[in-house]
């Protein structure tokens with residue numbers, strides 16, 4: 027991870043390979059920009075005149091300089107009144123990606139534009155400075171654990187934030203440390219998702235969770251096949267029975283608000299590989315189904331983050347981990363499973379396995395008499411048709427909770443969009459010979475909603491929201507993401523938990 031530090035120093039005095047200079051939309055140079063422009067013999071004003079730079083969001087222009095900085099990267103951040111932390115996060119990400127490509131090792135960023143935007147707004151300067159660190163840290167993620175080291179590879183190793191306001195020094199410092207924790211957590215989720223299915227098995231997830239809990243103030247227990255059998259988790263066990271990899275129900279408890287307060291329970295789908303089972307998926311692109319444990323990666327990373335930030339909330343994380351394989355012992359279409367809730371389920375398609383493991387995990391969640399339940403799951407391909415890689419779908423039983431999640435999504439860029447769940451949808455989950463069937467009859471459509479409709483009877487009466495991240499856990503399209511795993515949901519949930527406590 028890139029090292030980020032702060033220096034109290036005017037940007038023009040700071041020696042660096044490249045100075046990132048955030049600029050609001052401009053028609054001519056003034057202030058610091060004018061000074062730099064003069065030292066560059068008018069290169070910036072020429073760029074503005076020739077429309078090569080105007081300060082529009084995420085616009086960049088790299089210039090050579092003979093000053094203390096050998097290069098200057100002009101970075102557009104848009105109209106001052108429209109600047110938000112998320113926009114700065116995106117701009118910083120764009121900037122470091124340009125500088126990484128140009129093989130810089132150590133760079134600095136001038137914060138003066140952010141300081142003037144935040145003038146008079148308490149806490150905003152620190153928040154914007156933190157967003158620079160967050161965007162830079164997130165954008166430079168690469169998953170290269172399985173690649174031989176390239177000795178000639180140059181990495182962007184250091185970013186110095188240049189702050190001239192001594193009064194804000196400690197606030198900027200705190201923001202940097204917070205950003206580092208967020209970046210670390212998102213990277214953990216991305217790592218877990220990126221590792222292939224022959225590394226990340228249910229057992230691996232359980233070991234990861236135990237280790238993580240030990241390092242933080244979190245308790246962890248793992249239920250194996252035997253314990254699950256005792257509890258009657260026939261639905262989760264049904265999915266796992268075709269695989270040689272034993273399933274795991276991972277339960278994490280973080281108590282930051284005293285023992286008495288009802289917790290928020292976060293439930294994650296942890297299918298470490300989804301072949302579809304006997305309802306086998308087509309071969310093309312099946313490798314991507316190693317990401318089918320993204321909901322569990324987000325759950326584990328969020329718990330770690332919440333503990334490291336010492337949030338005053340109570341949170342329980344539950345991960346339903348199993349591998350979905352076809353074999354002589356696998357469940358078949360038509361099989362009927364008995365879930366922990368007592369409800370029976372006719373399995374009409376073994377590829378709709380996520381809802382089967384979640385059903386028992388949601389029932390287990392009821393033990394905690396939760397204040398609210400959030401489940402995260404790469405549940406349906408249909409959500410890609412509805413929302414692409416731009417937003418996750420949210421479906422639930424409580425409009426106020428959904429609104430708060432939407433607000434958190436806007437604030438963090440991890441957008442969520444509500445889809446409906448009506449009684450008619452729920453009716454379509456009724457089976458002719460069991461209580462429920464795991465897919466609706468042909469022609470019902472509304473694939474993402476039908477996934478949620480199946481989960482609803484297991485979710486309890488307290489506020490509950492299902493988040494379908496099948497389109498955003500992988501290939502999420504933001505300047506601070508790269509190809510593959512995004513870690514979507516960690517920043518969303520942190521914001522949600524902080525705003526609603």
Ligand code: BES
Nearest residue numbers: 318375377378404405406407408465496
């Ligand atoms: N894990 C998949 C959903 C998925 C699809 C995740 C694409 C990421 C990208 C899930 O288990 C699944 O197979 N869902 C089926 C449901 C269907 C059988 C009702 C689907 O979406 O096709």
Ligand code: MN
Nearest residue numbers: 300377378379
């Ligand atoms: Mn599936």
Ligand code: ZN
Nearest residue numbers: 297300318380
């Ligand atoms: Zn799946």
